[in-house]
Amino acid sequence: QVQLVESGGGVVQPGRSLRVSCAASGFTFSTYGIHWVRQAPGKGLEWVAVISYDGSNKYYADSVKGRFTISRDNSKNTLYLQMNSLRAEDTAVYYCSRESKLYYYSYAMDVWGQGTTVTVSS
Amino acid sequence: QSALTQPASVSGSPGQSITISCTGTSSDVGGYNYVSWYQQHAGKAPKLMIYDVSNRPSGVSNRFSGSKSGNTASLTISGLQAEDEADYYCSSYTSSSTLVVFGGGTKLTVL
Numbered sequence: 001q002v003q004l005v006e007s008g009g010g011v012v013q014p015g016r017s018l019r020v021s022c023a024a025s026g027f028t029f030s031t032y033g034i035h036w037v038r039q040a041p042g043k044g045l046e047w048v049a050v051i052s053y054d055g056s057n058k059y060y061a062d063s064v065k066g067r068f069t070i071s072r073d074n075s076k077n078t079l080y081l082q083m084n085s086l087r088a089e090d091t092a093v094y095y096c097s098r099e100s101k102l103y104y105y106s107y108a109m110d111v112w113g114q115g116t117t118v119t120v121s122s
Numbered sequence: 123q124s125a126l127t128q129p130a131s132v133s134g135s136p137g138q139s140i141t142i143s144c145t146g147t148s149s150d151v152g153g154y155n156y157v158s159w160y161q162q163h164a165g166k167a168p169k170l171m172i173y174d175v176s177n178r179p180s181g182v183s184n185r186f187s188g189s190k191s192g193n194t195a196s197l198t199i200s201g202l203q204a205e206d207e208a209d210y211y212c213s214s215y216t217s218s219s220t221l222v223v224f225g226g227g228t229k230l231t232v233l
Contacts, residue, residue, distance in 0.1 A: 044211060044224060044225070059221040062220055105221075107158065107213070107214070107215040109170060112169070
C-alpha cells in the first residue's frame with residue numbers, strides 16, 4: 001500500500017545537527033513532490049519545506065531558511081531533511097507528506113507518514 | 123501567530139451541521155484556489171479531506187464540503203458523527219516567500 005515512513009528523530013543539543021529521513025513505498029516516488037510539515041507539542045501544523053519530483057526545485061519556510069536542507073534520492077525512494085543550527089523552537093513531530101498531484105504542485109498533501117519526533121534540548 | 127485565522131473551537135450535536143471558517147488575505151486564500159482542509163485525530167497524522175477549495179479525495183465522505191468567498195474559506199460537515207471529533211486545519215498556497223501556510227486549527231467537539 002502507499003506508505004511514507006519517517007525515521008531519524010531523537011534528542012539533540014541546541015546548535016547541533018540532525019538528519020531525518022522518509023522512506024516511500026507503494027507508489028512511483030520519482031513522480032511526486034514531497035513536503036515536510038512539523039507540529040510542535042500541543043500546537044498546530046507548520047509547513048517546513050517542499051521538493052519537486054525531480055529535486056530541481058526546493059522551497060522553505062522563513063523559519064528554517066538557511067538552516068534546513070531538503071533533498072531526495074529517487075533511486076532509493078527516500079526523502080531527507082538535514083537540520084543544522086537547531087533551536088529549542090525546532091522541537092516538533094516532523095511529518096513527510098506527498099503532493100496530491102503528479103509532477104506539479106497542488107499544495108495539498110494526500111499521503112502522510114506517522115511522524116518522527118525531534119527534541120532540541122541541552 | 124498563524125497566517126490563516128480559524129476559530130479555536132466549534133461544537134455540534136450528532137446529526138447537525140457545522141461550519142469552520144479560515145480567513146486569509148488576497149495573497150493566499152483570496153487569490154488562489156489552492157485551499158485544503160485536513161482532519162487530525164489525537165496522536166495521529168493529518169488526513170486530507172478537501173483540496174482545491176471544494177474537491178474531495180476518493181474515500182472521503184460526502185458529508186464534508188468546502189467553499190470559498192473572498193478571503194475566507196469554509197469547511198462544512200453535515201450529519202455530524204462522533205467520529206468527526208478531531209482537530210481541523212486549513213492550508214493555502216501563498217505568494218509570500220513561504221509557499222504554504224496553515225491555519226491555527228479548530229477543535230471540533232461532538233456533544
